[in-house]
Amino acid sequence: MKSLRNLLDKLKPTFSEGGRLSMLRSVFDGFETFLYVPNTTSKSGTHIHDSVDSKRVMFWVVLALVPALLMGMYNTGYQHYLVTGQSVGFFQTFFWGMLAVLPCVIVSYVVGLTIEFAVAQVKGEEIHEGFLVSGMLIPLIMPVNTPLWMVALATAFSVVFVKEIFGGTGYNVLNVALGARIFLFFSYPSKMSGDSVWIALRDYFGFGKAQATVDSFTGATPLGQAAASVGSDSMTLTNAVGDPLSLWDMFLGLIPGSMGETSTLAILLGGLFLLFTGVASWKIVVSVFGGGAIMALILNAFAVNPYMAMPFWEHWCLGGFAFGAFFMATDPVTAARTETGKWIYGLLVGMLAILYRVVNPAYPEGMMLAILLMNIFAKLIDYCVVQQNIKKRMKRAQVAIKK
């Protein structure tokens, strides 16, 4: 370890101001602070500081995403072998899925981090860690068949136009990962929705040559099927080969969907870790699930088709609801920041997501739109909450004047 430290100390002057490579100062600084906690000491104010910093917080979120990522890899392989009618072992399934998923993750990180590094360098700032999380979220909310160039394009668009032009991490209005998804959703709708994008049928690096699918193959997600059922009298949700789905199947997540969002179990594992460590706000998570349940119950009460009668626990397990609730709605920068505001914000996210799903069949999944809409309204919710505090103080001052 000592030699590494010595090496850094030796290189430092080259990258410092006035050094030969000073144009890469932020990059060097980024690597140095990654390897060694900076030894800068406090200049003003408190002399001691909490051990937590933004690196740790961001990394904890990435850790929490690992179960969803692994499960997503397995499920990608599972869906592939299921619809092609092959039966293979656990490891082959996982390995094939990994080959399909990993390139998306790498592309997202490489593109996003390159932009972040460049921006930090231009601004002369330290590299901010926010993209560590966004870079993982972006692939997890994409369909597996999204071409890599689209992942790259969407990531670049989102980092630049959703985050950096607002000032970078901490200043963005919209969730960066959802920014990438909505960009593709409206620019290339055929690649982001429909029946052919959710299950990988091509080969990856020569593995898993394209096979004929089994006869009963249907590529639609359960929510897609549900949306399509509106107008008919019955609704049976099935998996990719036409077997009806139980609640347990939905919970485990061996169903078609975006890469990381299908398994409620895996999301719950990571999500509870986030709540336990206090990184995500439990208020938002509870209120999103609560809001979803409330809206589902309202729809149940006025059900005119089978979709409206769908119980809320199925809504919770399907689509991106759980993923959005734990990992997207809780983004502290774009969510409401006041404690009361968080309840209102979460409740509305949950309610709108279910409302979009059930009432507007053009958008089978409403979570993305619900969160993005509430991202915009979060500031208004906060404003109202803050006004209450201000009014109380004004009133008190007026009473004092009268005395």
Place this chain on the structure above:
Amino acid sequence: MTKQINIKKGLNINLQGLAAKETATASYTPLYAVSPIDFHGLLPKVVVKEGDPVKAGTPLVIDKKFPEINFVSPVSGVVKSIVRGEKRKLLHVIVEADTKTDYLTFPKRNPLEMTGTEVKEALTTAGLWPFIKRRPYDLMANPDARPKSIFVQGFDTAPLAPDYAYVLKGHGSEVQTGLDALTRLTEGPVYVCLPAGQAAPELEKAQHVEFVRLKGPHPAGNVGVAINHVDPVNKGEVVWTVNALDLVFFGRLFSQGIVDLTRLVALTGPAVCQPAYYLCKPGMALSALVEGNVHKEIPLRCINGNPLSGERVEKDGFLGFYNSQVTVLHEGSDVHEFIGWVMPRLNMFSASRTYFSFLLDKLMPKRQYDADTRVLGGERALIMSGEYDKVFPMDILPERLVRACIVKDLEDMEALGIYEVAPEDFALCEYVCTSKIEVQKVVREALDLLKAENGED
């Protein structure tokens, strides 16, 4: 009448180096200083020359805006030097002390028989006035103001803070005389803030005052919390605050007619060999306290006050005017922690549950932590929300207020309660901040700006 306040929000930081309840003797030093830098915003004027003989109680410096306010010598001796810094800013007036203190005498009087103006005059002349501070702005009190109430800080919950019961032991009558003097200064009540449990008996027995009992973690002991709950400051109102430990000086002035600033100072911190209480006077050369009593082999930082809101002071500096605590910490600039941000760091404290200290503290509640002065991260924009709320037990939205202060939005600051707070109230916010924002500095600058905009003295 006693008001009970229960506080849930806050944070106790258990550091190593709590002062043992025993009084030790500091090594001898003849050097004492009156340092205008102890008084934020003061425009000082020196009224002595180098070589002038002075007594304990002789004015060395006066306030240019309020020339009646004296800053007096704590000891008798000869003015040794007048130290100025950049732009001729007055830093210290240093006095070389005689071996025996010769006191300037003042009339002995019972404050209860005096008018408010007489008490003010006595305190300003004797150089004790600066011990009275004010909200808004957290500065020395303006003698012309009419405070609606006075709050006396009767305990301290900051990390390693001195024990008031130990420091005030045997000073009951002086404290009472001091409190009597305070009652003359306001038409409203004088509140004494005490902990819900064991409080200093000298304060519990106090008369002519009202009590506020606060229960909960730090910052329960900060007067700001009591003010916010009991008698919040609205725009245009003034509340004064005094530390109970300083009331002893008031008492000595009125009952003995001298300015005797002798006090117990707690020398604390993980870098101190024998943390204990020392008998000192404000302005004493710090080396007398610290030298030979700290772990030398590493870079150290001395702090006048507690590690959260104290002022950094160099080793050749002087004991602060207001401080009954000196903390010595490892500087930490020599520490290079390999990928520390992802390590378990079992020996480091954190309010965040991304570390295990919250679990370990439940198993071992007496666990004490070392801490150095590293910031432990880079400064970022505000990312995490609700962090400040958890350690800010006032009816104020801390994050909003800090944001208003950062962008210098005066209207928002007023609306969100800037008049009620002092920078020290935000010390814990700054401690827990994931984004490592210098919150106290931000609030201090905002208060200065507001004061200038309001055209107040």
